[in-house]
Amino acid sequence: MGSGPMGEKDHGVRAERIAISYWDALGNETIRYFAADVAEEEIPEQIDSPHTGLPAGRNQASPPELAKNEPYKTHLAYVKERRTPEEAEELLEAALQKLRERRGQAPANA
Template sequence: MLHPSSGFRGTRAGVTEGTGSSLENGDPGKSVPRMRVTYTCASGHLTQPVFCELPEDQIPAEWECRRCGGAATRDGLPPEAHSTTEEGYKTHLEYVKERRSGEDAEAVLAGALERLRARGVLPDELLGDT
């Protein structure tokens, strides 16, 4: 899993304060405080990205392993072991199922079929339900 902000949180070697738009108020040539964070994937690979000095709650819990591409965590446990309140990607059908019950779906389908039959688009014999 590629972390959505992975390209924006890391720093490159030689970054100094005052060279970026967010660090305009610093002394030119002064080094930006940095920290190295260690992540371990399920295969045991270590990944150590460098971040600007960040509060603990802003450091990502997961990072993409540079060797195998798997999810790496700070404590070495698989991502499934962590309780997350974050919901993953949902399909359109999953959102619809949250809003409608099975009975609602049957009613909507019956109404749509009736409208199609009334317009002559869908013959009654096609589905064999008459």
């Protein structure tokens, strides 16, 4: 690690590399370089475009679609998607029963 005069050619051997182009939905091209000996399956099919933040793919004719932004959902909203109101009542009643038993306040014939 040192510096030498500008234009010095003996700075080591540059590894061979390949250029892979990626395009986003707006038509922007991004080029990423990979070592020439990297296996094809290790090169990502999709990246995030540094210019737009959109997903960019290797197929110029068919770039990845714009991601649909879903509104933020609370934990309760996700639970309501998975459970019917009847299931929710049963789960709530079971949890309350366990709590009452722990506190010694459970009804005698429950």
